[in-house]
Amino acid sequence: MADTRTPDSTRRSERSRRAIYDAALALVVEAGYPKTTIEGIAARAGVGKQTIYRWWPSKAAVLLEAFVDLGEQAAEAVGEVGAAIPDTGDLAADLRLVVRATVDELVDPKYDLPTRALAAEGIVDAELCAQYVEKLLRPSLQLYADRLAASRERGELRADLDLDIAVELFTGPLSGRWLMRTGPLTHAYADRLVDYALHGLAPR
């Protein structure tokens, strides 16, 4: 029978939590996600398996939290601000900048591998997918939405613009190309994508 009692999180060991995060991320980068096991994480973190099972429902959940934590660490280091797409008034230029930045990130193995693993897991596991979207995807999509909304207010975009679809027009092709490796991820690609998405395929 499962232990339905929820553990007392106030007594949780911060040291163990950190060690588990570190071990999980390191193993995914070193050995790949499928070869990363809960036993392996526990061993590397110097932690009992039960400590993992007590606080997380699955390997993917550990990795997700670890990765979110990594992002927060990084954000804190840079000063937390900058968490918005700059608004210089030139929408195309602003978007090129951020799409290029996204391209750079997707190419860095340190981010690529864990994100791929989480995406793969999420594709098959709806539960985890929701978490993934909420904690990782949505925040970054929101940046696009905010910037586009600002331009829409100024009349630079269709007045009735559906923001969700608008955002997807940039991120969809990009993440599709990244996930399925259907083409190179370069700054040139980023620029052209922004151009097409903003102005469409029809002749000028």
Next chain:
Amino acid sequence: MADTRTPDSTRRSERSRRAIYDAALALVVEAGYPKTTIEGIAARAGVGKQTIYRWWPSKAAVLLEAFVDLGEQAAEAVGEVGAAIPDTGDLAADLRLVVRATVDELVDPKYDLPTRALAAEGIVDAELCAQYVEKLLRPSLQLYADRLAASRERGELRADLDLDIAVELFTGPLSGRWLMRTGPLTHAYADRLVDYALHGLAPR
């Protein structure tokens, strides 16, 4: 030590191959991909495990072939033709039709589940990914490319249009929304996506 001898494919049992395809697809739909095991497929197909290991390198490879075969079966049943997006002269209408059809397919569990599983596996396994793209993804993307190329010739699209990106502008958002469940997949969505992709986000 691995058995490097390649088996003699002329002596291969067609009956077993089919049974394995059927079992694999059925199990993925019924139990989900992670709970689909090679042992399970073998048992359900009434086949020895070795017969699977002899001909396929992994569970995912089995499913990929099974799914490709399923497509071929279906194509054969309809008469093989129709493997092109119709060209009525109205590009927007033609694209709406096919994007709507894609939406319908992605919603059907019979296609949804195996495709998700393959996509998930491909995201993490580059080897398999290449196969997946080559055998499943590329052919369907090519349909878009052909139709768009036809319109480009007629001057209905930018003369210097990059077809790859153009195709992605339709399929990227669609598959992104599907994979990550970030929004509903409806005909209305399909229509609006086609509109945005064709004409861009800028005001008319």
Next chain:
Amino acid sequence: MADTRTPDSTRRSERSRRAIYDAALALVVEAGYPKTTIEGIAARAGVGKQTIYRWWPSKAAVLLEAFVDLGEQAAEAVGEVGAAIPDTGDLAADLRLVVRATVDELVDPKYDLPTRALAAEGIVDAELCAQYVEKLLRPSLQLYADRLAASRERGELRADLDLDIAVELFTGPLSGRWLMRTGPLTHAYADRLVDYALHGLAPR
């Protein structure tokens, strides 16, 4: 790579150990040794396979321990004593008694089958053979040796008698006939064997 860590025997599950003994013995008697598998033992004992592989190196080792344990159980039940050949002063009579008892045991399937299996395995596997001899064979041979030594002291046997060979003179023919089924195992045979061994083949 093999797991070289030795498990902590203080934490071993007594319940599992007993269940494995019981299952192993039962299966050997019911299905025969070759059809007794480690998987079968585990299943019948309600135990994971790893629990067997953790504590024993082979199927035969399990059976050997199970059988030794069975003997200890039996000995404990009878009160532990009697573990010596009686010494009534009449050596021939004493030996006849114990050889007859041995014959009876060798004929009982409950002992016959496991012992045969162990003997067979030991014949081919020197490692196991040593264990078998040490734990099962030697103790019972020692009883003969002790009784014969007592008679030798009293001058009833050659003064320079080689006890090992002397013991073999009784047990060798007996076990040979049993193992290879070269003749009937009866009390009459036991009596005559004792007679011949004690007095030789030469005329009186």
Next chain:
Amino acid sequence: MADTRTPDSTRRSERSRRAIYDAALALVVEAGYPKTTIEGIAARAGVGKQTIYRWWPSKAAVLLEAFVDLGEQAAEAVGEVGAAIPDTGDLAADLRLVVRATVDELVDPKYDLPTRALAAEGIVDAELCAQYVEKLLRPSLQLYADRLAASRERGELRADLDLDIAVELFTGPLSGRWLMRTGPLTHAYADRLVDYALHGLAPR
């Protein structure tokens, strides 16, 4: 359904039979009996598996025939005769000679390993055991029986001597010590064994 047709032995391939014998014996000596497989024998003999299954019921049966054949080959080489224990009139001396010879043979791996394997198999498989006894054991025991019978006629042994038991008095201890490795197999041992068996344990 099994193929009930009995194959036509007149058309049997002598070359294959020999190759199988050689392969079986070589593998048992090189790799040990348990690691000798029918597939291995077939591969080494350059023979299809079916050719083995057509003519023999089991791995042990192959080995038995191979070994019997080996003996016949050897006998033929020496000139066939000598298949009897010499009768110099000195029974003890004659027996010492032959027991010493047996000891020498049991120590030679070329004979030791296959014989052990067959004995082990026979212990557990009554069917095979009968074959083994009939073809290998009985003939060699008969030599003892004949020699002892001759002496008995001459009054050198008990008039009512039970030949079976008498033979066992020599071969039982010997084979017991050999099978279970309970002591060294030396000429000294052979001599003493003959002495004890002939004259018994009682003081002179």
Next chain:
DNA sequence: GCGTAAACGAGACGGTACGTCTAGTCTTTTC
């Protein structure tokens, strides 16, 4: 000599068990 039938080499097949690995649970001991 030539057709035919059986034995042959080869090896794919449906299976069983192997020994290993990991999941997730449970228990014991330590802090």
Next chain:
DNA sequence: GAAAAGACTAGACGTACCGTCTCGTTTACGC
């Protein structure tokens, strides 16, 4: 009472052989 340690049940993994079953290919006999 949380945590480290690790033994436990459970069962999938990929491998090795089993014994059966085709395949073509010799081989040898009867016509």
